[in-house]
Amino acid sequence: MAFLSLQNVSKSYGAAKALDAVHLAIEPGEVHALMGENGAGKSTLIRILAGVTRPDSMEMMLDGARVRINGPQDAYDLGLRFVHQELNIVAHLSVAENIVLGRAYPRRFGVAVDWKALNRQALGALKRLKITHIDPARKMARLTTGDQMLVKIAALLLDDGAQAARLYVMDEPTATLTGDESQKLFDVIRELTASGASVLYVSHRMNEIMAICDRVTVLRDGRHMATRALSDTGREELIHLMTGRELETAYPPRLSPVQERVHLSCTNLSTAHIADIGFDLRAGEVLGIAGLANTGQSELLLALLGVDKPKSGRITFDGQTKRHNPAAAWRSKIAYIPRERRRDGLMLTRSIIDNITLPHLKKFTRAVGVQSARHERAHAAQLARDVALKSDSLRQPAYQLSGGNQQKVMLARAIGDAPDLLLLDEPTRGVDVGAKYDIYTLIRALSAKGTAVILTSSDLPELTGMCDRILVMRDGKQHAIIDTTGLSPADLLATFYD
Amino acid sequence: AQSKVVVITPYLAQPGTQFYVEGFSAAAQSNGWDLNVIDTAGDVAAVISRLEDAVNQNVDAIVINVDPAQVEAGLEVARDAGIPVVGMDSGTSPYLATNVTSNGYAMAVETSVYVADRIGGTGNVVMFVFDAFPPVQIRGVIADAVFGNYPDIAVLDRVTPDVSDGGIADSRAKMEAILAANPEPGSIAAVWAAWDQPALGALQAIEDAGRDNEGIVIVGIDANPQARDAIAAGGNFEASVAQDFVGIGNKTAEMVARLLAGETVKENVVYVPTMLITAANAAQ
Amino acid sequence: MIQNLKRYGTLMGFGFIVLFFWANLPETFMTARNWLNISQQVSMLAVIAFTMTIVMVMGDFDLSVGSMASLSGITAALLFAHGYPVAVGLLAGLAVGVVGGLFNGFLVSLVGILPFVATLGTLTMYSGIAFLVSDGKTIFGRDIPRDFSGIARSGLEIPALEITVPFLTILALGVLLLVWFLLEHTAFGRRLYAIGGNYEAARLAGVKVRRLRLIAFGLTGLGAALGGLMLASRVASANPTQGSGLMLDAIAAVFLGMTMSREGEPRVLATLVGVLILGLLDNGLTQMNVDSFVREILVGAIILAAVAISSLGKR
Amino acid sequence: MIQNLKRYGTLMGFGFIVLFFWANLPETFMTARNWLNISQQVSMLAVIAFTMTIVMVMGDFDLSVGSMASLSGITAALLFAHGYPVAVGLLAGLAVGVVGGLFNGFLVSLVGILPFVATLGTLTMYSGIAFLVSDGKTIFGRDIPRDFSGIARSGLEIPALEITVPFLTILALGVLLLVWFLLEHTAFGRRLYAIGGNYEAARLAGVKVRRLRLIAFGLTGLGAALGGLMLASRVASANPTQGSGLMLDAIAAVFLGMTMSREGEPRVLATLVGVLILGLLDNGLTQMNVDSFVREILVGAIILAAVAISSLGKR
């Protein structure tokens, strides 16, 4: 029997319906998956439940009684705990303070913050996630993205003496986590459900859903499609419910062989963050960068983009060394998608067009520096179609897009000028299954035209499925380069460790 | 019909201006004028704007209390519209029917000579000046000339205080620093201030530093009520020069009345007498 | 409806102000003459606010524009006093603006000082320099050539309409057009907006953030200098403090304008509305004989009311 | 090394300034008496800067503190002039500050106006009100009771050291202690830092952002009022503009302090260093007989140099 049920949840933004009379029921002790394509309305539903977005209509019952949620505090008091989709951290406060954010601080003499008790509480929360390597007094800014996410998850488990939580809601918690880190989370989820609490879980990773969830509710275009037990629902059926079409689940094959021409070559490259990198990349080749969390994958891309300057070694493009900075890189057709799209990629308040065309403005320049708005719009529209972007209008500001669609905007930007080299840092983070396949197809098409691609991903099947070779990094150094023919994800994982 | 008269000034926050306006308003009331007093809060360019606005409204006469050379653009508009403009402690200008004022040169002479006499023509003098404002600039120039004429008088410092608060607080801070830098008794003989606020600030600094018994002579100009109180108290602040502010306001109204009556005014400056204020007459 | 209220609140406030004065001053307010007057009165503020918009588009500030306006006026006037021709004085004044603006840009973009601190520092420095070179005195009278003060008094006669459009007004309109074109229709402007949208993202997307920021500050300095020269011409004199009131008003005008755009970014046409609101309130309330002190309170209250309408429930 | 230079640049600048004046004014600068003097001179600015830090921690501003300081001084003085006892005047002055501050907070946090615009509007309003109620006049002399002006002249004698610590200095230190405790060691303060660090994250986590912002502005208003009363007591008079110079200096002090923290967030102890830098420069340069105009230039340049050291390569 469900203890929490939502009926008739609707929410419109202007003319667009983000949610249309959706319903959802959660049973005690279950892990309930919430699935749907990018922009289906999952995060909107969660924000409504959390009391941070006001619904147009909603009836909510808890233990058979009607309840209202007017703010985050109400949700907390009802025993609901949230990890929202975007990483919402306060960088200059400590880990402990991020964990206790919004809750009561432990106090001495009724007023002064009891730092010792605070650190103890935070440590307790981290321990429940089996995390011991994070010092609660450290500044949040000093942590890696994955660790920051773990801290946000630990915040759910904070024991501050309030009523025990009944439902934990997690919106794509594993998008920024490595496999190892994700496992820790799954262990905790099992513990939580064993003690009678429930979990509402959002992810685009099919394997996770199949492994840890009991039931699933699928949304499509803001409407409720189905609620099923996962034990009698297949992958294909789920995908069909979400997308309304049949999808390939395998990775698309190469369209043409890798060219002979070496496009990029690194010799002995070292920067402040990485060392001893050496490889040749041929036109049309897809090179994966893999390794445990924070072993320099992103930093390698930044070195190639010219953000981090080489301390020693050389980077040559088509046999030439070039002046190296991001502006020069984009000009010579190197395109880049950053790992943290909201922090490093998107201009959230600016339009989709602006976001897509930013590096290519020169293309639309006519006489005396005048921009041709018409050409620019047409160009952006074509790219938006290429990446299957879902939006009401290209004039919409980027923050109004769902997370996955924001990622597609980044992709549209990157392919906007037919790049010779594409640097992709976690390009499918938060992207739904259908769209992932679209992205893979796009990568294949580009590489067939001779674009060299460098790809990092924490999704190992994605690496083995898409890449020709994989560069494995350890502690900022190149450990090995392996061919992917016949390589299984498990084999790949094994190379990360001694 | 009722005559419409406008007074435009950037300096309404200054005590002196308030007294002009008081005197003028009283006279305006008894003359039955429709009076509008406009303050531009220190903004001279805005005076031009307000002149244009007044002309646009077809007022009968305008009184300004600002240097006419800086607002000629507006005065020209008034002249083209045939509206007479009278200066109230303003300055001479072909655009003004006349200007009613005190004699600034004479005031500076009176106080600087007072200082020179009191210190026997010898010693270090601290000057507080403000050259950005032409009428006050004149005072400083005259005092420079007077002190320069005494070989044994040295100007220790020529301070331009921050006047955003009227000048007391910053003058005081500056004087405190000067006192600290000149700790020996007698090393400062006098403080000459081009208006009263710095004199008051210097007085506070000297009293608080416990150096009010060294015989440092302080003088100001304007004899505003706060300065009068200090002079009457018999401390270091010994003298200031009183302009007859209310008298200037009255006299200005008289000139306006004559112009409104259709008279032509020949004299382009009308001086209203000033008076040296010392402990002997400060209480009046 | 509410959407529109939010978006157009400030514009409606502007319309309301116009109607209010029209109703209360039926004879004098809604006349070509009065509007030309207003346009000339606000022209200096307008030029400075328009060019201030350029740095504010990047999310930066320039607090030094007031000092810069004074300094450029003083520079020109000193050269006049030494007998140089008007053109030399004007060019020198503008050059000072560019140099000062680039120095601001250098501090902000190359050294990496927060714009607020950097331009607060240069505000003090430029004002000190203006005092130093002028010896703290007002330069006026014979030292200011008629040709220079004449600029502010001349205009373009349009016989058909029987009006004379003041030259200062034309100048301000010219600057408006230029800045509008620059910001809205060139890659340069678009990149400035990108920097304002997300500095790091712009950098990683190949925008030369440092260089652009430097140039933008240079342009703002140039605008401040131009405004200062216009002011000096209008008051036929120059002193080291005369521009200082312009800074807060210019920033206020841009911010007023920002309430009119959807995502709250500065737009130069919206800045124009901001400038006009400030100018109209001064003009209308004076004409209505409102006591100066009450006028000050009303100006504050009306601005807040206009902005409040457009802010209501914005989040 | 470079790390430390960045972090402690401003502090080193401060130390350097002290040493420089010490060397050049060996007799008079490094004396207890001079430092007590300085402490008293900066006490009003200090109080306002400390409480300004409270809103700046949230990433907000309060431009109205100068007007508020004037208004509270005027309020107290008017009550004195009407024969009310000193305590009543003081309480009324402080109450005005709280009400004005809460009104700022209301505009910013409930109506949702940008702090810069909101407090620019109230700056104008409060200044207008101060002019209106005082009729633009300075209140002084017999109207200001000895008991009130005596506050600024009294102090705590420490016979052992043969010094008298001015009461204003003690007051400023008290405010420093309170604000430090509030910001660094209470949940209230920590939540303000969270709002400043990431408003959205704080809101999602259930921090009552609106209420906290409201209260924080109230406290800043209270501090501004206290600073205004201290100023009025020190100059034994009140006029409607006397606080206006304090606003930019207070913000400058907080920003100077911000250069000293690693993530660039305001800290009240760092604000103290900022206040002292401003005060020392004024005191020392005046003692060294530096021409006032050159002094102004130097103050600007020295501040920029100090900040530049700590900014170099920060990104």
Ligand SMILES: Nc1ncnc2c1ncn2[C@@H]1O[C@H](COP(=O)(O)OP(=O)(O)OP(=O)(O)O)[C@@H](O)[C@H]1O
């Ligand atoms: N503030 C907003 N203004 C306008 N539209 C919005 C806003 N927030 C969300 N939307 C729209 O609501 C729809 C649902 O978005 P939501 O973020 O809930 O999707 P999602 O299912 O979480 O997708 P993803 O898997 O990509 O995170 C999208 O079409 C989005 O563009």
Ligand SMILES: Nc1ncnc2c1ncn2[C@@H]1O[C@H](COP(=O)(O)OP(=O)(O)OP(=O)(O)O)[C@@H](O)[C@H]1O
């Ligand atoms: N989890 C934490 N998050 C943030 N800050 C912390 C944490 N734990 C300790 N601190 C900081 O360390 C300091 C140690 O607190 P303690 O009670 O010892 O006060 P203190 O040493 O007098 O403070 P201060 O170092 O500010 O002088 C606190 O000021 C606090 O800012």
Ligand SMILES: [Mg+2]
């Ligand atoms: Mg989502």
Ligand SMILES: [Mg+2]
């Ligand atoms: Mg400690």
